[in-house]
Amino acid sequence: MAKSYLKSEFHMLMEKVEAVDARVKNYLELAGYDKWARSYGSFHRGWTLTSNIAESINVALVSTRELPIYNFLEEVRLMFGRWNCENRQQALYTFTDLIGKFQEILQQNEAECTRMKVIPASEYIYTVHDKEKHFIVCLNEKKCSCNAFQLDEISCVHACTVLDSKNFKKGPYCSDLYKPKNVLRTYDLSIYPLPHKDDWVIPKKIMDEIVLPPKYKRPPGRPPKKDRGKSRRDMFGKKSKNCRSSCGLKGHNRRSCRKYNK
Numbered sequence: 001m002a003k004s005y006l007k008s009e010f011h012m013l014m015e016k017v018e019a020v021d022a023r024v025k026n027y028l029e030l031a032g033y034d035k036w037a038r039s040y041g042s043f044h045r046g047w048t049l050t051s052n053i054a055e056s057i058n059v060a061l062v063s064t065r066e067l068p069i070y071n072f073l074e075e076v077r078l079m080f081g082r083w084n085c086e087n088r089q090q091a092l093y094t095f096t097d098l099i100g101k102f103q104e105i106l107q108q109n110e111a112e113c114t115r116m117k118v119i120p121a122s123e124y125i126y127t128v129h130d131k132e133k134h135f136i137v138c139l140n141e142k143k144c145s146c147n148a149f150q151l152d153e154i155s156c157v158h159a160c161t162v163l164d165s166k167n168f169k170k171g172p173y174c175s176d177l178y179k180p181k182n183v184l185r186t187y188d189l190s191i192y193p194l195p196h197k198d199d200w201v202i203p204k205k206i207m208d209e210i211v212l213p214p215k216y217k218r219p220p221g222r223p224p225k226k227d228r229g230k231s232r233r234d235m236f237g238k239k240s241k242n243c244r245s246s247c248g249l250k251g252h253n254r255r256s257c258r259k260y261n262k
Contacts (some may be wrong), residue, residue, distance in 0.1 A: 062220055074194055081191040091183035099169035102178040105154055106170060113161040126165075130156040131162070137162050142173055154178070 018025040028036065064075045069138035096103045117129040124140035135158045136145045143149055153175035155163060163170050176182045247257060 028046070031135075034237060034262045067219065070197060077191055077194060084100070084187045084191060086188075088187040089257075091180040094180045097169075097179050098174055098178040100178075102154060102174075106174065109155060109157045109160045109169070111166075113157045113164065114157065116161040118162055118165045119223055128161050130158065139163075139173065198221075 014025055014028075017028070022083070060079060061076065064072055064079075067075060094100075094103075099108055119127045119129070121127055121136075124138055126139075128135045128137055137143070137149070137158050139162065142153070142159075144156050144158050146156055146158060148154075149159050149231060155170045155173050159173065163173065171179070207262045213239055
């Protein structure tokens with residue numbers, strides 16, 4: 001994850017692209033790395049996590065959408081209750097700095113930072129020598145020139161090297177999104193079951209309103225792409241028939257004309 005998005009590996013990938021077709025590399029460089037490469041993106045990882053929640057819920061509710069509204073709400077409640085319980089239990093019995101796979105990423109970075117050399121430039125800025133490459137780490141702003149530190153918000157390999165040289169803990173330099181305390185606060189609220197239909201308090205004006213189902217049923221999934229090469233007249237208009245100029249009749253051409261071919 002964090003390792004795969006290092007800038008050094010990114011440039012190795014661009015060299016492979018150049019070996020296949022140099023025109024593709026030139027096009028990507030002119031477009032700008034920040035428009036298509038995640039390692040150069042200037043965005044917060046939390047935005048990516050929150051934007052994927054809706055997509056995850058939609059995938060989990062594909063078959064549930066066919067149920068009636070009461071059964072649909074009950075299935076949604078059970079699903080969210082199960083997710084809350086599992087995440088709460090996982091965070092409750094986690095005693096490491098981070099939770100789940102994010103702790104594994106941190107441990108992997110710690111294991112790979114043993115052969116690097118750290119040279120301090122100031123109180124917060126350090127230069128890390130990794131073989132023939134140099135990386136600049138700023139602990140105050142939690143940034144690294146490899147972009148993995150600010151991208152995943154977990155101490156990258158070079159940041160771990162600097163923190164080990166200063167005997168600092170790595171937990172305070174990771175995002176609070178991955179810490180057990182914040183996960184417990186996220187899933188702290190309990191989800192209660194829905195009451196029975198007879199116990200619902202519904203206003204009279206809503207009870208008297210008649211709601212009919214839609215006339216057409218939209219199939220689940222993403223709609224297919226329309227043919228944008230054709231115009232609206234070609235797709236929906238009446239198709240014109242061939243007309244023979246000599247006889248003036250429509251529906252045939254010069255080859256199939258019986259009158260003048262004789």
